[in-house]
Amino acid sequence: MEGRAVVVGVGESPYYKRGGASESEFQLACIAIRNAVADAGLTMADVDGFASYMDRNEPVRLSNALGTGDLHFTGQTFGGGGNGTAAAVALADMAVSAGYAECVVVFRSLAQGQFHRYGQAGKSRRAGGSAAYTAPYGMLSAAQICAMQTMRWMHDHGVTQDSLAEVALACFAHAQHNPRAVRYGSPLTREEYHASRWIAEPFHLYDCCPENDGAAAIVVTTAERARDCAQPGVPIVAAAQGLAHRGGGAAFTEDGFPTAHYDLVARQLWNRAGVKPADVPVAQFYENFTGPVLMAIAEMGFCEPGEINDFVANGGIQLGGRLPINTSGGNLAEAYIHGFGCVVEAVRQMRGTSTCQVEGADLSLVVAGPGFAPGSAVLFGRDS
Amino acid sequence: MTTTETGPLPDDWTLPRLGRVNTEWFTSGKLLVQTCNACGTRQHPPEEICHQCGSMDLGHTELGPNGTVHSYTVAHYAVNRALADAVPYAVVLVTLDDDPSIRIIGNVIDADPGEVHIGMPVRATWVERSDENGTVLLPQWVRA
Numbered sequence: 001m002e003g004r005a006v007v008v009g010v011g012e013s014p015y016y017k018r019g020g021a022s023e024s025e026f027q028l029a030c031i032a033i034r035n036a037v038a039d040a041g042l043t044m045a046d047v048d049g050f051a052s053y054m055d056r057n058e059p060v061r062l063s064n065a066l067g068t069g070d071l072h073f074t075g076q077t078f079g080g081g082g083n084g085t086a087a088a089v090a091l092a093d094m095a096v097s098a099g100y101a102e103c104v105v106v107f108r109s110l111a112q113g114q115f116h117r118y119g120q121a122g123k124s125r126r127a128g129g130s131a132a133y134t135a136p137y138g139m140l141s142a143a144q145i146c147a148m149q150t151m152r153w154m155h156d157h158g159v160t161q162d163s164l165a166e167v168a169l170a171c172f173a174h175a176q177h178n179p180r181a182v183r184y185g186s187p188l189t190r191e192e193y194h195a196s197r198w199i200a201e202p203f204h205l206y207d208c209c210p211e212n213d214g215a216a217a218i219v220v221t222t223a224e225r226a227r228d229c230a231q232p233g234v235p236i237v238a239a240a241q242g243l244a245h246r247g248g249g250a251a252f253t254e255d256g257f258p259t260a261h262y263d264l265v266a267r268q269l270w271n272r273a274g275v276k277p278a279d280v281p282v283a284q285f286y287e288n289f290t291g292p293v294l295m296a297i298a299e300m301g302f303c304e305p306g307e308i309n310d311f312v313a314n315g316g317i318q319l320g321g322r323l324p325i326n327t328s329g330g331n332l333a334e335a336y337i338h339g340f341g342c343v344v345e346a347v348r349q350m351r352g353t354s355t356c357q358v359e360g361a362d363l364s365l366v367v368a369g370p371g372f373a374p375g376s377a378v379l380f381g382r383d384s
Numbered sequence: 385m386t387t388t389e390t391g392p393l394p395d396d397w398t399l400p401r402l403g404r405v406n407t408e409w410f411t412s413g414k415l416l417v418q419t420c421n422a423c424g425t426r427q428h429p430p431e432e433i434c435h436q437c438g439s440m441d442l443g444h445t446e447l448g449p450n451g452t453v454h455s456y457t458v459a460h461y462a463v464n465r466a467l468a469d470a471v472p473y474a475v476v477l478v479t480l481d482d483d484p485s486i487r488i489i490g491n492v493i494d495a496d497p498g499e500v501h502i503g504m505p506v507r508a509t510w511v512e513r514s515d516e517n518g519t520v521l522l523p524q525w526v527r528a
Contacts, residue, residue, distance in 0.1 A: 138473055152502065
């Protein structure tokens with residue numbers, strides 16, 4: 001069934017630092033969706049479905065406010081966060097490929113200046129569920145969780161702090177070409193990276209995604225309808241979501257710890273697509289934190305864990321390198337829209353309109369939030 | 385063995401909520417690891433059903449107090465205002481020497497954060513803490 005659904009529109013709101021948006025989170029969602037639908041050359045009446053992950057802007061309200069057509073599909077993925085970024089695109093692929101809907105908007109709107117900040121945690125008198133085993137010990141934030149995974153992974157495979165830095169340096173370098181990026185005009189040096197304060201060892205400030213306000217959206221439709229749209233269609237070649245057997249243990253008890261939860265996703269994705277990692281010339285790896293990105297690069301099969309230092313060194317993951325990643329600046333330096341900016345950028349790479357365009361690229365990968373299960377990934381292709 | 389050391393976090397910091405499966409873990413003052421009465425599988429954290437055979441007849445096995453730091457992080461940023469004076473503090477992931485498949489989160493309450501490292505030998509201890517909901521014996525770690 002894969003390959004039948006096509007991305008025909010992308011759009012975003014302006015991206016802001018946390019608290020910088022004058023628009024509400026719901027308004028940001030509406031702006032991004034309108035922009036994506038207009039980009040496709042469609043009207044809101046064409047939209048008949050919504051997909052997202054962890055979003056609080058409900059399709060019922062969006063449909064009323066935006067004046068969509070009759071809705072035939074709505075869906076969100078399960079799971080703890082940005083690991084659903086690509087899985088939400090897969091939901092739209094499934095709905096369109098199976099004929100449940102014809103024109104599905106996939107979106108994420110997140111204004112951390114208006115709601116809970118992901119970098120902070122509340123104080124409860126008593127913590128229940130799996131948090132009972134972590135919160136009383138001060139293990140509270142996503143940064144701390146990924147730090148615990150990364151520390152052991154670096155130990156096991158001899159990964160250096162400089163390799164973590166390479167992810168941040170690639171993102172900031174690419175953002176300097178992207179006027180939409182929050183960090184456009186604010187380059188980062190290796191010295192500034194190493195001098196920045198610790199957040200949760202081994203993560204410095206620049207290993208951690210920022211808190212931003214903004215929204216991003218794409219429009220997914222059938223190959224047949226894509227032919228009448230304003231932009232060249234970008235086919236969804238394959239997508240995958242995965243949680244390995246016993247891979248979801250609470251409080252770091254999962255089999256395979258430390259894992260980014262991408263071994264199973266990789267096996268499915270490459271099998272479905274009929275390609276191998278070496279065929280992929282550009283990728284967007286959701287950076288919650290730099291360490292899990294390195295883990296995901298290895299688990300997706302681009303190199304062995306023990307080869308990661310060499311893989312990312314000397315511009316290996318920057319434009320012109322063996323695998324340019326996060327070519328818009330990514331979560332770290334474009335904006336943290338819970339990773340959906342990575343999806344928009346991956347589509348732009350296939351249109352040839354990225355601000356860091358990889359010339360001749362014919363496949364474009366998105367790997368969703370690593371370190372949290374289930375993981376997901378999506379591979380886009382070029383219109384042929 | 386309980387201790388009068390309280391560790392790096394404030395005395396009124398969050399405690400575990402006791403429920404159907406975790407009361408023994410947080411009140412016994414022993415490493416009572418949940419064990420399936422049907423198939424003998426050990427699992428931690430405790431669950432309402434055996435992950436191996438599906439039995440809901442679950443008991444406990446007491447394991448020895450010695451463990452090894454498998455991973456850790458040092459939190460420098462206080463994610464809650466109440467932790468502003470506690471940072472930097474280390475959080476450790478300990479594997480039990482009796483059964484390394486059991487991993488437990490905690491703090492090494494008699495070590496500075498800079499002393500904590502992977503492979504560090506530690507020993508379990510218990511910190512008594514109370515609030516209006518009652519008393520818990522929180523499993524913690526000291527240098528071995």
